[in-house]
Amino acid sequence: MANRNEIVSFLDDYLAIGQVSDKSINGLQVEGATDVSRVALATDAALATYEKAHAAGAQMMIVHHGFIWGGLKTITGRHYQHIKTLINYNLNLYAAHLPLDMHPEVGNNALLAKISKIKRIKPFGEYMGTSIGFGGTLPEPLTLKELEAIYEKALDTKANSIAFGPKKIEKVAFISGGGASTLAEAITLGYDCLITGEGSHDKYHEAREGNIHLMYLGHYKTETAGVKALGDKLKETFPNLEMIFIDEPTGY
């Protein structure tokens, strides 16, 4: 058992939660029980994940995508349903969006780069004034197929690539989730491949004209590792807490 406020202040501090501008309201979004013994980790705040967290006996949820983006105006419709469910279940909802994408240890992008043992890592991917991703060099050049196979295996996903980059890939940049908006930056910086979750129609020709590979691995699949790693970190600090991961894939 641990006190909710102590958990929140640890997370706020470890993730530097207030230090990045974000559309998500990061930190504790909805207050629930004061005493927490079980924490549910999930990618998305959704009625489906609240139900599973409650059924598993959790008093707190930590998610990557919270449900308050830019502030609530009315507590009606879907917002009402979410708040009502969380309050009924006495469930704390803690969200970490960009702070969890960009974190150097438990961040989605640092973990993506680690999978292919990227070297000479530097910040990449400017979004709302901050670099939230990473880029670097593969230990040895790989073909697109070889690189896809590494990520398909590690993330249990199917890669969908727009293949206009070089035969041998050396420099790779990473932005989890919907990160294809950083394609122009990847081209300017001379990356051979941008790995992200999902993108928009217009990126096809942009990749083609920029001579770069654009690899989509799925928004959800690129954003589960961070919240799990954050759970491991929390457990190190509060050994009495139990962690559970709620898998609710969206197919995107």
Ligand SMILES: [Zn+2]
């Ligand atoms: Zn996302």
